Amino acid sequence: MKESQIDNWIQKRNNRRKNINAEDLTTQILTGDIAALATGITLLESTTLSDKVIARKLVDLCLPHAGKSVRLGITGVPGVGKSTFIESFGLYLLSQGKKLAVLAIDPSSAKSGGSILGDKTRMNELSIAENVFIRPSPAGDSLGGVARKTREAILLCEAAGYDFIVIETVGVGQSETAVHSMVDFFLLLMLSGAGDELQGIKRGIMEMADALVITKADGENVRKANQARQEYQNALHLFPPNKNGWIPKVLTCSAYLNNSMDLIFKLIEKYELHTKENQSFHQRRQEQDKFWMHETLKELILSDFFENKTQQKAIQELEQKVTRGEMTSFDAAEKLYSDYKQKLK
Numbered sequence: 312m313k314e315s316q317i318d319n320w321i322q323k324r325n326n327r328r329k330n331i332n333a334e335d336l337t338t339q340i341l342t343g344d345i346a347a348l349a350t351g352i353t354l355l356e357s358t359t360l361s362d363k364v365i366a367r368k369l370v371d372l373c374l375p376h377a378g379k380s381v382r383l384g385i386t387g388v389p390g391v392g393k394s395t396f397i398e399s400f401g402l403y404l405l406s407q408g409k410k411l412a413v414l415a416i417d418p419s420s421a422k423s424g425g426s427i428l429g430d431k432t433r434m435n436e437l438s439i440a441e442n443v444f445i446r447p448s449p450a451g452d453s454l455g456g457v458a459r460k461t462r463e464a465i466l467l468c469e470a471a472g473y474d475f476i477v478i479e480t481v482g483v484g485q486s487e488t489a490v491h492s493m494v495d496f497f498l499l500l501m502l503s504g505a506g507d508e509l510q511g512i513k514r515g516i517m518e519m520a521d522a523l524v525i526t527k528a529d530g531e532n533v534r535k536a537n538q539a540r541q542e543y544q545n546a547l548h549l550f551p552p553n554k555n556g557w558i559p560k561v562l563t564c565s566a567y568l569n570n571s572m573d574l575i576f577k578l579i580e581k582y583e584l585h586t587k588e589n590q591s592f593h594q595r596r597q598e599q600d601k602f603w604m605h606e607t608l609k610e611l612i613l614s615d616f617f618e619n620k621t622q623q624k625a626i627q628e629l630e631q632k633v634t635r636g637e638m639t640s641f642d643a644a645e646k647l648y649s650d651y652k653q654k655l656k
Contacts, residue, residue, distance in 0.1 A: 324328040333368035338472050340369075341376060345444055348471045352446055352464045370463050373470035378596075380412075380469045381583060384490040386480040386516070387500030392526045392566055393479055395611075396500060398434040399566035403576060404475050405440055412444040412473035413437075414461055416480055444473060458489035462603060465493065470473070491519045492602050495592065496579050499523045503532060503539035517543075518550050522560050522578055529565035555591035557582060615653060625650065 319398060331350065339347030354366040374460075387393050394415075401411050413434075438445050448461060468476050480486040480496055491497050491507070499520035523543050528536030544561040552558070560578055564571035586592035616622060629643040638646075 331365060333365050333372055336369055337372040337470075339468060341350075343472050345471075348444060348467055349446065352448075352460075355460045355463050355467075356448065366463075370466055373467050375467035377466040378590060380465075380474050380476045381496065381521065381579065382465060382476050382494040383579065384478045384480065384494035384497045385500065386487045386490065386497070387526075388502070391500045391502050393500060394434055396524075396526060396564070396566040397479060398437040399569050400572050401434070401437045401443065401477070402440070403569070404573035405442060407576065410442040410469075410473045411437075412468040412476045413446070414464055414468070414476065415445070415447045416458075416461060416478070416486060444471070446467065447579045458486075458493065459603065459607060461490075462493045475628045487516050492583050492599055495586075495595065496521045496582055498575075500526050501524060501533040501543065503528070503538065517547065520559055521557060521582055522562065522575075523547070524571075524575060525561070525563040526566060528545055528563035528570070529568050533563075535567065539563075555586050555595070556589060557585055614625065620646075621654075622651065 336347055336351055340351055351369055353367070354362045354369065357363065382434060385393055385397060396415060401413065404411050418626065437443055446464065448464075450594050465478075466478055478490050497519050499516060499522070501523055525536045525539050525543070525640050537641070540561045547559050547561065562571055562574055562578065564575065567574075578631045583592065585597070617626075625647060629638065629647060632638040633640055633643050
């Protein structure tokens with residue numbers, strides 16, 4: 312592409328952005344316009360003040376049309392085959408007449424800020440299928456921020472008519488907890504044949520899971536996968552029962568051979584029926600709404616505290632005192648907070 316062509320493309324894009332308004336964008340999203348949906352999510356991710364204003368109004372307008380999907384969170388260690396599984400499972404969902412949105416949180420470089428954003432290249436067949444929307448988002452250095460934006464993106468996808476929404480986690484750090492707090496069903500993908508099947512598995516993650524699936528159960532690995540399934544099922548019995556009365560199940564699958572996708576789908580349907588009958592499905596969503604209200608409040612308070620120029624100067628001065636040994640870290644923090652409270656009065 313020539314430089315003049317690039318300049319023209321940038322100019323056209325900027326002109327489109329200038330003419331964006333929340334009402335028109337909402338109308339387009341409600342008709343299932345993928346380009347409008349992508350634009351809406353871009354506005355959610357933007358740090359520009361004018362974009363934030365439009366994004367806030369857009370979410371408010373889409374909110375009455377949201378909430379009718381099944382939200383599925385998928386996590387697992389790197390190499391477990393999350394993208395391969397999502398493609399295989401996604402194609403099965405399409406065969407059942409479902410509209411699928413995949414929101415994938417990609418790892419970002421802590422040094423450069425760059426992101427792989429390669430999920431579409433790993434889901435070749437699914438990415439070109441009809442009734443599918445795939446959107447990778449860089450995690451950046453603020454997991455809470457990207458989680459909030461992903462949660463808002465879910466609302467836009469639901470307004471656009473997607474009835475099955477998959478959230479793929481980075482699979483490292485605290486991303487599992489963040490994603491668990493915004494989905495209805497949390498699926499943990501596991502590998503077999505890696506020595507002690509329970510070694511290195513965080514108890515907290517297993518307690519969050521509504522189901523475990525042992526991947527790559529094909530060829531010579533079938534026996535190991537079945538053995539791992541039994542070991543994990545036994546381990547789950549040691550955990551305290553879930554408040555919703557659901558007993559997590561363990562299945563095996565081969566995304567490469569498209570095996571057991573129907574069983575996983577039926578299990579999710581069974582979970583949905585079970586939790587809707589005892590009202591825990593909607594209770595969980597209500598608890599998540601309250602959780603994200605508090606998380607957003609914390610984020611706003613921290614942002615206000617650290618972005619205040621007077622506060623920044625005070626922080627720098629006390630940092631120097633701490634590094635010179637003139638004040639403890641705790642005393643400095645308490646002074647900063649005390650002064651901040653005085654300014655609010």
